[in-house]
Every structure is written in C-alpha cells, then in structure tokens.
Amino acid sequence: MATVPLKSDEAAGAEARAVFDDIRAKRNTDYVNNFWRALANDPALLKATWERLQQVMAPGALDPLVKEMIYIAVSTTNGCSYCVHSHTAAAKAKGLTEAQHGELMAVIAMASQTNALATALQVETDERFRVA
Amino acid sequence: MATVPLKSDEAAGAEARAVFDDIRAKRNTDYVNNFWRALANDPALLKATWERLQQVMAPGALDPLVKEMIYIAVSTTNGCSYCVHSHTAAAKAKGLTEAQHGELMAVIAMASQTNALATALQVETDERFRVA
Amino acid sequence: MATVPLKSDEAAGAEARAVFDDIRAKRNTDYVNNFWRALANDPALLKATWERLQQVMAPGALDPLVKEMIYIAVSTTNGCSYCVHSHTAAAKAKGLTEAQHGELMAVIAMASQTNALATALQVETDERFRVA
Amino acid sequence: MATVPLKSDEAAGAEARAVFDDIRAKRNTDYVNNFWRALANDPALLKATWERLQQVMAPGALDPLVKEMIYIAVSTTNGCSYCVHSHTAAAKAKGLTEAQHGELMAVIAMASQTNALATALQVETDERFRVA
C-alpha cells in the first residue's frame, strides 16, 4: 500500500542490500522491517538514515528507553501511525513497563492539552523563561 | 498580546486566586506565570488544568525530568512556542544537562525526519508491530 | 516582518485596490487588515481568497458565530498565531461571551488530549462508526 | 491493531469495569467503544479522561452539537482518524444535518487554507487584534 515498492533482498541493489545486512547484524535478527525496504528505493537515503539513526539512538547522556519514549511522543504528535507502532514495539523490547507506558500516555495527553490552550490564548512567553 | 487579559491577583476572583496561591505554595515561589494568569479567565478550567498537571507530572514510574523531556518533544512538534520555553526552563530546573539537551534535540530531529519519510512513503505497518 | 511587503492602497494595483474597497464596504470599516495587504502581492490569490471567504462564512445552516469558533479551533490546532488573533477578535465582534470562550477553550483542549491518546494507542475505528 | 490490547469486560479490572458500566449507563447503550477499551490498560487514565470528557461536553454556554463540531475541527486538523469517525458519528446522533456537515467541511477547509497563507507569508498580527 506504500507509494513505492518494498524492496526484497533480491530486488534491492548491492548498496541497499549491504544496509539490510547491517541492520540484521546490528539488531541480531533476520527481519528487516518495511520502513527500510521502502527507503531502499533510494539507497543513498537508506544509508544516510540508517547511519544517523544509530548515532542518535545509541546510549549516551540519555538511556535508550528514554529516547524511545521521546520518539513515541514526537511520532504521536505528528500522527505517524507506522512510527508509533514501530517505536512502541521498540520501547517494549527495551523494557517499557505497563506503568511507564501509561504515564507516557498521560504526559503526551497533558502536553497536547496545554499546548492547545497556550496557543488558543496566545499566551506571551514570560521574560524569565528566555535565555539571556 | 494574548487573546484574553492576564489576570493579576487583584483582578482574579476568589476561585482563581486560590489556585494562584496553591501554585505559589507547591512551587515554593512568588511567581505565577502567564499561562495560569491567562487561564484564570475561566476559573474552572484553570483549576481542572492545574490539578491534572500535578497528578500527571508527579514522580511515578517515570521520573520528573523524563516527563519534562517528553513534554518538550510534544510541544516542539505542536509548534507551541510558549510551551517549549516554559518546559525547557522547567527541565533545566530539574537538572537537564547540556549533553542531555543536545541528545533530546537530536532524537526529536531524527523522529521528525523518519516520521516524514514513513508518511511520504505510506509504509504499511509490519505485522509484528501489531498487538494481538 | 512578513516575507512579502504589506501593500498600502497606494502600492497596490487596481485589482488589489478593488478588493480592499470591497472589504471596507462589506465590513463597514476603514480598516484593511494585514492578511489582505500581504495577499495583495498576488492580486488573483487575494481576490479568490476574499470571495471564497465571504461564501463560506455567510449565515447558512450554521450561524456565523459558530463558524468563527470552528475557525478558531482549526487555527489553534494549526498553530497559526495570526489566525487565532484575528478570528478571536471576529468572534468577539459577533457576540462571543466569556463563558462561551471558556467552553471553546475546554473543548479544544479536550479534543487535543483525546486525539493524542487515540493516536498514541493506535485505536482501531469501531465498525459502527463507519458509514455503510 | 492498537499498540495495547483492547480490554474486554472480563479482562478489565474492577476500576476499569466501573468506568465501562458508567459509560453504558450515561450513554444508555450496551456498547463501549474501542477508545475506552484501549485506555483501560491504565485505569487511572481511563477514569480521569472519562470524567473530564463528561464535564467538558455537557450542555452549557455552548450546545452539545456545537461542541461536537469543534471536536471534529480539532480532530481533523490533528489528523486523528479514530476521532473524526467517532465524533462525526456523535454529531450525527445529536442531530447534525447534511447541510450543517457540508458547511462544517467548508469552514474547516477555508481555515486550513488561510492558516497556511498567513503562516507562509508570516503576516504580523494587527495591533487591533491584541488584547490590551
């Protein structure tokens, strides 16, 4: 149903297939999900996206589960169904508990609500919230 | 510049002023920020919003700093300038480091990018990402 | 601060000035607001937009104040600061009361919140909500 | 297809089931729609959302059908498929006519269009639209 064909390993060229192999190796799985197979229609875009994703989502000052929750928050607000599904699955794989998921939902809902109120009322930013 | 007047303590009625007092007490500050002063035009909405916010942002399965980062992610994606400013200030007050802020930015940017790609390509959700 | 100059009556060509005159006549005012002066950089777009707006916002099956509230709801969700300001002013000119404004805010906030929840949980539409 | 299981009455705990019962009683129906069954994974969130929804959507300064139309406007702009479906059904149940639905569509379309223009041209808000 995508706007481009999902590339199987056979249909993908060498550059895309190398990325597929790297995904399988790094994730320790046989499975390459549809997002990457769709991106494979442009191997350079596939490669750039996969490489940047690894850098950004690696453990650092924030732990990977926190990063997945932030990803879900953005994806929800953007209304990206695919992304909500895939990153919720990723978060669960990284240990997201039911209680954490519930609180994540509550914060996303609260922010959506106060965002709308601040915008509808056009509240001006307090001087103290600005960086000098 | 708001679409409603910001209510000073004097201009606010008793119900709104009681919320202002509770904000000052709970936050241990003299300052009531513009968002609440704008909401005070409808004291029932002010009260409901303030009470729900406290419940949602309290420590629980997620720590308060993580909640603030999720709030920033939603507010950014919704393009709420006021909310980005106020919750970035709140996150810093709760200990957000420069390194954490940088990684938060990187995750928000990455998610925004792959959200757009998944939507533009209309990638169908993989069966394994669906809950039975 | 716009990305195009705001056209004064003098700077506008005959086609744009005719629209300005029509706005003043229909609204019974001397004032032409910035939106139209910005659009006047493309007189055909100005004319098409002004004509369509009059058709859409005229009294019909819905009364004009209800239409303004719907306009505010869309403008808030799109984060259009200009539009929130101008249509809140228009709604007040058409009789929007403080109590109505407060309830409008509450509905917008509620919808924003449940929209986020339905999207974050990827709730499937119930069969009974679909049109046969 | 949700990211969480939809809780049947049997699978739901006592707190969630009490909300289901209240929904059935208040709406005078046997049916509990998927949104609530998804929220039931976090009974506290389910309860808070249901209670607030009743307060907000009750008749007041705005009539319930107007509130449903505002809800549809927000849900459309947020791109929430579930919410558009459920609130269009709710509006029809509250008497939305074909002519009203058509005008609602026209206003939503018009606002979306002028929102985009005002943002693309970065039109500055007129002084007279600001509250003193």
Next chain:
Amino acid sequence: MATVPLKSDEAAGAEARAVFDDIRAKRNTDYVNNFWRALANDPALLKATWERLQQVMAPGALDPLVKEMIYIAVSTTNGCSYCVHSHTAAAKAKGLTEAQHGELMAVIAMASQTNALATALQVETDERFRVA
C-alpha cells in the same frame, strides 16, 4: 469507511454529476476518484473545490510537476494518507522519476528535521531574513 457515502453517478444529483462529467472530460478518463465522490455530498463544495483546483494546478510560473511535488510536501506534513497517495500517483503520471522522488523525500525529511530543531531551540529570526 468514509464519514459520508461515496456518491455513485446514479446517487449524485444533477449538479454533482455535471462536475463528475467535467472531471472525466478534463482528465480524459472514465474514472472519478473517491475524493470527488465524497465531496459530492455537498455539490456546492464539490464544484468550488474542483474549479479552484484546476486554476491552481494549471501550468503557469511553475510547471505542473513542481506543483505536484509541493502538494506532496504539504500532504506529507499534514499526514494526509489519501492525499499523499493520490498526488504521488499524479506526480508519476506527470513524469516524476525515481531519482526525483528520492530527492523529494530527502528534502521533506531534511526540512522536517530542521523545522523541529529551530522550534525546539526557539531560534529568533535573523534581521536580514525580514522584509523591510
């Protein structure tokens, strides 16, 4: 699955059928796509939308393929699945190559990413980007 019935030629009234006939004639096809059949529930809205679309998408200072790409960019950012599908099909019919599609995806992704960063950091517009 729409919120309104899709009008067949038989179910449509004379005004809507005239638009259907015009679509078939102008596009040199027997096929009228679902969007128009849904809009046909409000013949005046159908007619206004179809007429404006023809004006806007006609060759002019921008060529029709460029216009389709801009349409895809907006539709993606709004998360409109129907529109992404229909305008990607339209762009391909107008000659969009795989390489162009890939670059379109890359620009949309890049813009989404820097939009998020500029908003999250609340970067103030440089004086030199403002029109005098």
Next chain:
Amino acid sequence: MATVPLKSDEAAGAEARAVFDDIRAKRNTDYVNNFWRALANDPALLKATWERLQQVMAPGALDPLVKEMIYIAVSTTNGCSYCVHSHTAAAKAKGLTEAQHGELMAVIAMASQTNALATALQVETDERFRVA
C-alpha cells in the same frame, strides 16, 4: 529569546567554529545565521546537520530552487516561523520570482484545504493509487 545561547565565534569551541568557517566559505559570506549559532551548543549535532543539509540541497535530479520551494511548503505546514523566513530568503536569492512565489502560495493553500477535506471525510484511498 532562544532556549539556548547563540554562540558567537568566540564562545564556540574549535569544532563549532570550524563549521562556522565552512558555512562562510561555502556560502561566500561573512554571516552565520542564528540557526547554526543555536545548534553550536551541541557541536556534533551542528556538524551532522550542516553536512547533511549540503548533501540534500545540492543540485541533482531537482534544481535548488525547486528544493527551496519544497522546503518552504514543509516549513509552512509545520508552522516553523524561522524556517519560513530563512528559506523564503534563500529561495529569493536563488531567483524565485513574485509570480512563482504567488503560485507557491496558491498550491500550499490548495493542498492544505483538500488535505483537511480528505481527512474530515476520511476518504478511503482508491485502489489505483496503491503501488502493487
């Protein structure tokens, strides 16, 4: 007014200053705009963003002016004021004419309008728009 300080050349570390120098050299200007000075708070993010931007916006299957128009379309829909300003300036520098700007506005407005209609009516995608 940003949520982070804008780094001057003096305040920036060696890695950020090297990016500033590269921006000046590649753009043949003395000026480094605020976006990059804000990003400089995280030199790695600054570098990755600048490098990717150059790759994506370089001439290829699409010419740079078309890419700038796509960028404006996305930025408008996301409501990013900074980005609309900076990329409209960039498009003008690359030769955008008034007539082209007007048509760009008209297409963005048209797409915003039909996006809203397709979503509000929940129109199902025609089989023929799907890729096999």
